[in-house]
Amino acid sequence: MVETIVSAPADLPVGPVRRHGIGWWGVGTLIASEGALFAYLLFAYYYTGATAPAGWLLEPSPALKLALPNTVLLLLSSLAAWCGEQGILKRGRARALFGFGLAFVMGAVFVAVQGIEWRSKSFGIGTSSYSSLYFVTTGFHIAHVIVGLAVLLAIFGWTALDYFSPRRRLVVSAGVLYWHFVDAVWLFVFATYYLTPYLGFGR
Amino acid sequence: MSDWPLSYLTSAGPRAREVVPLTWYVLLVSIAVSLVISALLWRALRRTRPEDQSIEIRDVPIERGTSGVRWISIGLMVSAVPLAVAFVWTLLTLAAIAGPPAHPGLVLDVTGRQWWWQVEYAASQPSDVFATANEIHIPVGVQVLVRLHGADVIHSFWVPQLSGKTDAIPGQTNTSWIQADKPGRYLGQCTEFCGAQHAHMQFEVVAEPREDFDRWESLQRQPAAVPSTAEASRGLSLVEYRCGLCHRVRGTAAGAVSAPDLTHLMTRRTLAAGTLLNNPGNLAGWVQNPQNIKPGNLMPNQFLSAQQLSDALAYLETLK
Amino acid sequence: MMQPQVRTPTVGIDGVEHEARLHELWDTSPGWKGFLTTVDHKEIGIRYIITAFVFLALGGTEALLMRLQLAGPNLTLLTPEQYNQLFSTHGMTMIFLYASPILSGFSNYLWPLLLGSRDMAFPRLNALSYWIYLAAGLFLYAGFVTGNGPNDGWFNYVPYASRDFNPGLNEDFYALGMVFLGISTTVGAANFVVTAFRTRAPGMSINRLPILVWGTLTASVANLIVVPAVSLAFFLLWMDRQFGTHFFDTAGGGQPLLWQHLFWIFGHPWVYAIVLPAMGMVSDGLPVFCRRPLVGYSLVALSTVATMIFGFGVWVHHMFATGLPGLGLAFFSGASIAIVVPSAVAVFAWIATIRLGRPVITTAFLFFSSMILLFVIGGVSGFMTASVPVDLQLTDTYFVVAHLHYVLIGINVFPVVGATYFWFPKMTGRFLDEKLGRWNFWTMFIGFNLAFLPMHLTGLLGMPRRVYTYADYGGWGALNLITSIGSFVFAAGAMLLFFNVIKSLKSGAIAGKNPWDAPTLEWSVPSPPPAYNFAVIPTVASRHPLWENRIGGDGALSSLDRGMMLDHGKETIATSALDAEPDMVLEMPHDSFAPLILAVGLSALFVGLLLKMWMLTGIGGAIAAFAILLWLWPTTDLREREPAHG
Secondary structure, eight states: OOOBOOOOOOSEEBSOBTTBSHHHHHHHHHHHHHHHHHHHHHHHHHHHHHTSOTTOOSOSSOOOTTHHHHHHHHHHHHHHHHHHHHHHHTTOHHHHHHHHHHHHHHHHHHHHHHHHHHHHOSSOTTSOHHHHHHHHHHHHHHHHHHHHHHHHHHHHHHHHTTOOOSSSOHHHHHHHHHHHHHHHHHHHHHIIIIITTTTTTTO | OOSSTTOTTSOOSHHHHTHHHHHHHHHHHHHHHHHHHHHHHHHHHTTSOGGGGGOOGGGSOOOOOOOOHHHHHHHHHHHHHHHHHHHHHHHHHHHHHOOOOSSOSEEEEEEEETTEEEEEEOOSSGGGOEEEESEEEEETTOOEEEEEEESSSOEEEEETTTEEEEEEOTTSOEEEEEOOSSOEEEEEEEOSOOSTTGGGOEEEEEEEOHHHHHHHHHHHHSOOOOOOSHHHHHHHHHHHHTGGGTOBOTTSSOBOOSSOBOTTGGGOSEETTTTEEOSHHHHHHHHHOHHHHSTTOSSOOOOOOHHHHHHHHHHHTTOO | OOOOSEEOOOEEEOOHHHHHHHHHHHSOOSHHHHHHHOOOHHHHHHHHHHHHHHHHHHHHHHHHHHHHHTSSTTOOSSOHHHHHHHHHHHHHIIIIIIIHHHHHHHHHHHHHHHHTOSSOSOHHHHHHHHHHHHHHHHHHHHHHHTTOOOOSTTTTOTTTTSTTTOOSSHHHHHHHHHHHHHHHHHHHHHHHHHHHHHOOOTTOOGGGSOHHHHHHHHHHHHHHHHHHHHHHHHHHHHHHHHHOOOSSOGGGTOOHHHHHHHHHHHHHHHHHHTTHHHHHHHHHHHHHHHTSOOTTHHHHHHHHHHHHHHHTTOGGGGOGGGOOOHHHHHHHHHHHHHTHHHHHHHHHHHHHHHHHSOOOOOHHHHHHHHHHHHHHHHHHHHHHHHSHHHHHHHTTBHHHHHHHHHHHIIIIIHHHHHHHHHHHHHHHSBOOOHHHHHHHHHHHHHHHHHHHHHHHHHHHTTOBSSOSOOOOOTTHHHHHHHHHHHHHHHHHHHHHHHHHHHHHHHHOOBOOSOTTOOOSGGGGSOSSOOTTSOSSEEEOOSSOGGGHHHHOTTSOBOEEEEEEOOTTTTEEEEEOTTTOOEEEEEEOOOOOSHHHHHHHHHHHHHHHHHHTOHHHHHHHHHHHHHHHHHHHSOOTTTTOOOOTTO
């Protein structure tokens, strides 16, 4: 006798629980797509540099005195955002607000320092292919950081309104994931523009 | 010129000829595959009964049927063989047509420009270097190295009976090589979309016996003849003053390089990159109204008076 | 009020009150408000299909104008500039505004029905992807109708696309329009990926998915990864043109070939993205008319993915003449030859299915089976040009034009028309007229082959592409005339489809739930389906739920009449990725203005960029930001928030 199977699950969560929800997958696809964008930006750098004549690098030894501390700052901001998320997980609203707020401030400082660095460069966006790539790539990154700041601000505000509990907080986790992504992308951009010249690429 | 001047299946040089047997192979494999698949489809479809025009679909019962995976595995195995052969043959042919030649008998610098071909003949003596446009002469049986340059946008250099395509890209120098095994005129065409008059950007490769080529070459090296008639002299002044803004005629004050070199214009069979035959009527029409013939090209209409036009032509016709 | 955080879903059968409640929860509001705010995948899918067919007609008209100009040598019907804008707009329209959106439309409509779900995973994102598609299409055509259409081909090579050689707005319309359109493609792709992995019916394990789902899923994963390449390329072009950057111009150290790499890294996977879902339609539809399951389901599913993976590794075959080193040429030539293997799996599977089945001839069947031959012809001409030395002679000639039309029309258009005949009864409750359908088929089939088969010869005889006129070398004139005549016959055939649709909407024969006696879940619901698709969530036990009692063997049976009711709110079930075990009750959003507002904001943003009206861009950006905030604001309906302390 062939039986008909009827799915009758018990005790299913209703709506997203912790990180388990389709919103998590949604942010994942966004990150995949944006990550690919940066991969192509870096591809453009490597391809142009590899096929360019000598002297393509306008700064054979890129100045690290602003960029390196800025990188560390951004990494620490991820830590702050993580702390903020932990605050939500442990019902510590003050901790959460502190973490998100600190991450926001650190991110804002990152943007400001990047702006100072841009102005300190001896070349402009239209100087050469190297300079165009530099400004557009770091520019795309800063745009993503600014979106991330808006996300942190929203999460900060919604936390202040007591929207989240350890179970219902997928929005927070997704937003913090996005912030980590922006951070990770910077590591690749930083390595490409600031470190590979020292290794001899493009000289 | 052949009946199908742009078909490489009637090749005239080794670099094109090497590709023809491979072409026939892949073409015949392709036709065979298409016929086999058609036959299989036809046989499969024949299983429908003739009165199926109005059959009720539910009257034909569902059956699980046999797995049929064997069709796929056999199909793939059979397909793999001609594919592998094609790949190996491709590699061998690639090697045969590869360049650049180690010891070319002639070196040309060809620059693709909107919408004509600038051709410079390299030489060891700077005074022997000369430029022409749209018509390339080469000696028969000699490997000719062609260095391709892009002056504005991407063009592609293609003379099918002698060689496959190579792009002329600004910012880099690509190399191609051609060799003709018999004398003749071989048509070439730009094959990378380059703007309004991409359709009218042809060139000719004229392969001739060694003595004829040498004679042509030494003629091309000469500067323009001094005009002997009054009409032609007036024409010369006009050409220097007007045409010299873009064109060059060696031995005169017309010395610009953004348009074709006219020093030996009358030795060329066609005008405007293969668009017109080079005869007096066409030349007059072209000089006066190039926009009529090649709308959008970079030579403006001249608005010459009848006298000016006739003088200019009188001079141009001395540029043999 | 605390909402329950876990629940055991009630399992039962359909009833009058249950249905009434579901209608109340799921029906789109009536009138204009509903029209502008709907998130119902079926309404969105139909909009996509109608809009894509409109663009098909526009692109086809552009082609007919071109064929008039090329019907004989040295004709002067069109100026060079007009012709160049026509061929560029034709390519852009067909490839970006028809080929992908039509498949998105069918997939959008069908996926939840195929998967046993009540909607896509992100209904509002679905609405957004359509509105942006419409806005971007209008944006691009605004260029064309004002004489500023793209004029450098759909592939838009630099330096000709740069400001020096193309100073008008043409390229700016194209570049910004494409970046805009890319947003639609990306969010659409994200929706398909998450839906495929998370919102299927219980028991719809990964090896029971219809091949259409495999095809669209593969295309969507690919699109997520490659669309950024072309969006970036167009953005960098716009920067070079308007802000004096030097990505592509050699004077500033830029690289013209960078454009080609970025474009084709996108472009090649894209052409697989616009055929794999259509192949899936054939794989799902053909077996119905052969009265048996598809031969080699697993191989076909795997080959879909394998073809796309190979497809990432062949892009340089569009660049064989650019002066690349021999090793690179050899690799890409080999990969391009090898890709024939996975793409051939489906062909053999289809032929075997017909041969081992008992085919019933209907119009849908004619389109699904004839495409096999067209696929093969297109495939072998591709095989020919995969060989570098042959390609160096045939590229940029009409041989490639023949190839690309056989693959695009053969593997996208013909299946799409077949799909229209197949699924029209489900969408509308009426059949398309079969007699008219036969005329439709034969006119299209004969017209298409009359137009494009001779083109292989035209190319072998050396006629170059993208030329507005030609001289009459050895027979070009006669061949072109035949092609032109064929194209008009083909167009008449396409017109018959539109006519059939319009006629049948009013007077087609009534179709029930399962007019074709087909096996998959969409045929278990009424035609057309109610807004909520399934009154109770089905449980799936095989690939062919509606055929189980006839081919089931000793496996279990699917349950269609009895299942989870999920009527406490607007809900569907979320399931695990591989085995489709239920793991969450998914609350779905109601109709919303946010997607439309966001699309309007983005439109203003892009128009502002085009015209360099920065104030407009700013306003558009602000509207967009507001819409996003509105959209993402956590709500209790969707269980996105609850207070931390009770």
